[in-house]
Amino acid sequence: MTSRPTPIPSPPGTPRIHPPTPTELSEGLGIGSLPLSRNSSFDSNALSPLDNRPPFLGYSSSPATSTPPNGSAVAARGSSGNPGPFNFQPMIASKSPPVPKPNQRRGHRYKHSSISHQIFLEPPARAPLALPASLPIPTRKELIRSISSEQRTRLLWCLCHLCAAGFTLYSAQGSLALTALSHLIMFDALGASLCVAVDVLSNFEVWGRSSIKHPFGLERAEVLAGFAMSVFLLFMGFDIISHTTEHLVEGLYEGSGGHDGAVENEVHAHEAHMHHARISPGSVDLAALAALISTCISAILLGNHARIGKAMRFAALESLPSILSNPSHFLTIFCSFILLLIPLVSIHMSAWLDRALALSMALCMIVIGVRLVKTLGSMLLMSYGGKGVSDVVREIEEDTAITGIQEARFWQVHHGLCMANLKVNVSGSIIGESGELRVRERITRLVRDRLGGGYGKGAQRWEVSVALHSTG
Numbered sequence: 002m003t004s005r006p007t008p009i010p011s012p013p014g015t016p017r018i019h020p021p022t023p024t025e026l027s028e029g030l031g032i033g034s035l036p037l038s039r040n041s042s043f044d045s046n047a048l049s050p051l052d053n054r055p056p057f058l059g060y061s062s063s064p065a066t067s068t069p070p071n072g073s074a075v076a077a078r079g080s081s082g083n084p085g086p087f088n089f090q091p092m093i094a095s096k097s098p099p100v101p102k103p104n105q106r107r108g109h110r111y112k113h114s115s116i117s118h119q120i121f122l123e124p125p126a127r128a129p130l131a132l133p134a135s136l137p138i139p140t141r142k143e144l145i146r147s148i149s150s151e152q153r154t155r156l157l158w159c160l161c162h163l164c165a166a167g168f169t170l171y172s173a174q175g176s177l178a179l180t181a182l183s184h185l186i187m188f189d190a191l192g193a194s195l196c197v198a199v200d201v202l203s204n205f206e207v208w209g210r211s212s213i214k215h216p217f218g219l220e221r222a223e224v225l226a227g228f229a230m231s232v233f234l235l236f237m238g239f240d241i242i243s244h245t246t247e248h249l250v251e252g253l254y255e256g257s258g259g260h261d262g263a264v265e266n267e268v269h270a271h272e273a274h275m276h277h278a279r280i281s282p283g284s285v286d287l288a289a290l291a292a293l294i295s296t297c298i299s300a301i302l303l304g305n306h307a308r309i310g311k312a313m314r315f316a317a318l319e320s321l322p323s324i325l326s327n328p329s330h331f332l333t334i335f336c337s338f339i340l341l342l343i344p345l346v347s348i349h350m351s352a353w354l355d356r357a358l359a360l361s362m363a364l365c366m367i368v369i370g371v372r373l374v375k376t377l378g379s380m381l382l383m384s385y386g387g388k389g390v391s392d393v394v395r396e397i398e399e400d401t402a403i404t405g406i407q408e409a410r411f412w413q414v415h416h417g418l419c420m421a422n423l424k425v426n427v428s429g430s431i432i433g434e435s436g437e438l439r440v441r442e443r444i445t446r447l448v449r450d451r452l453g454g455g456y457g458k459g460a461q462r463w464e465v466s467v468a469l470h471s472t473g
Contacts (some may be wrong), residue, residue, distance in 0.1 A: 054220050099240040135214040136207040147204045155197045155303055162190035165295040172288035177245055177359030178340060179288060184237040185333045185366065186292050192231055192329065193305035220415040224380045227309055231373030238366035245360045248352070282347040286340055293337035300330045308416040309373065328372075332365050385419060393451045402427055402440055404472050411452075419461050421448050424468045441467045 056248060139147070148156070170183035201206045202219065209218045299305050306329045325331045339358065346402050348354075379386040407424040414420060427440060445465040453463045 014327070066408055069219050082382050086105060091376045128204045130213070130262055133212050136210060136212050137204075138207055138219075139205050143205075144201060148201055152197060152201055155193075155200070158298065158303065159190060159194045159197055162186070162193055162295050162299055165291045166190050169288045169292050176355055177241065177248065178336075178355045178362065180244070181241045181359045181362040181366070182289070182292055182333070182336050182340060184241065185329075185336065185362070186295065188230065188234050189296055189299055189305060189329060189333055191233075191308070193303045195223065196305045196307070198226075217414050217418065220417065222382075224377055224415050228374065228377040228381060231370050231377060234366055235370035235374065238363045238370060241363035241366070245356050245363065248356055250287070254343045260282070282344050282349065284344055286344055288338050289340040292336060293341060296330065296333045296337065297324070300324045300327070306330065309377075328369050332362070332369065336362055380413050383412045383414065387413070387452065393448055396447060396451075397423070397425065397444055400440075400443065402403055404428055407470070413461070416461060419452070419463045421452075421463060422468075423465070424470065426472045427469050437469050440469060 037209060166183050166186035166189075169179060169186055173179040173183060207215070207219055209220060211218060301324060306327050309327075309329075321331070325334070335360070343354075394406065394409050397403060397409075403425050405426040407426060408422070409424075410422045412420055423444060425440075425444070427437075444467050448465050449463045453461050
């Protein structure tokens with residue numbers, strides 16, 4: 002019996018794409034057979050759709066699931082009236098920035114959502130500041146119009162004071178002592194001019210009123226001007242010392258015989274001209290008299306260097322009258338009186354006496370200048386260099402209601418204002434409005450009595466702020 006051979010299956014072949022039949026080629030996508038409206042302007046040869054819809058609307062990305070578009074949609078596209086391939090819309094360009102809508106917000110749009118209430122919290126409402134943002138600064142014309150008749154008289158006297166300083170320097174004729182005196186008069190004249198300028202600026206609100214731009218007004222400008230004057234006084238003192246040292250070296254070189262006869266004759270002629278041509282014994286020195294009168298008038302009528310003198314606080318001069326308690330006035334008046342007295346008592350003004358007086362005056366100018374630089378510099382740096390701060394802190398610590406002082410800061414803003422900020426620890430037994438108020442009043446009164454000479458009595462006003470912390 003013969004076995005029948007098993008047929009071998011043919012391998013799977015690649016699927017073939019059957020060519021379209023002639024009927025399919027003639028039909029195309031089948032759009033032509035669809036009914037169109039009478040007003041349709043559909044063009045079958047258009048490159049793209051007639052509106053801004055995607056080009057193959059109605060067809061999926063897969064060829065197997067692609068379906069022809071609806072005929073009504075095609076007709077609607079054709080009825081738009083724009084036969085071009087792109088749908089351009091006319092736009093008007095404007096140079097002005099876009100105007101936001103009234104209810105339009107920037108940033109987070111969902112303000113009242115649940116997440117916004119947890120993350121974006123509304124800031125607490127607070128009262129507006131009582132201080133203005135800034136105050137108008139007067140111009141030069143406004144300053145001139147605001148000058149009163151009294152201030153104009155004082156300004157004219159300042160010019161006379163400067164003329165007295167120039168006359169003294171012109172009358173020196175080689176005298177170092179009178180040259181140093183002219184420098185002191187120049188310093189006094191600048192101080193008088195500063196006092197008049199401060200008086201004129203005080204006519205305006207911006208000088209003494211606080212604002213956000215100028216928290217302490219413009220009164221600190223006076224401190225800056227006084228600091229510049231003190232540096233100028235230091236330079237003048239060093240200039241007198243350099244000239245005095247030069248003349249002393251010339252005198253010592255002359256005594257040692259280390260130069261020829263021509264130089265010696267020149268030095269003797271210079272000294273003879275200085276001592277005999279300038280003033281004769283028994284006569285009045287007009288330059289010294291002019292310096293004495295101008296200084297007294299400026300000190301009494303104008304009060305120049307009044308606040309600067311109180312800021313320096315020389316203990317040795319506090320017992321003297323008010324005009325002499327200021328070190329600048331005292332030095333100028335004393336030197337003018339000495340130079341006026343020497344020719345009246347027929348004392349020969351030798352070269353050594355002139356140099357000794359000039360050197361003494363220059364050293365005093367340097368001492369006053371250093372003290373002024375230290376005092377006014379501490380004001381510019383917002384610190385306090387007066388005495389009595391340690392005593393105030395010790396008395397505050399001795400209070401039974403206070404357990405300790407965390408921080409104590411004292412500084413002087415300008416000539417008329419000082420500030421004190423303290424943070425103290427208090428016992429828990431005084432907690433309450435009445436107890437805290439008593440502690441604050443006690444500390445404020447103590448600071449004003451010890452450092453300011455009593456409230457309303459001293460030349461400086463103290464503003465004291467106290468922060469209390471309970472220790473339990």
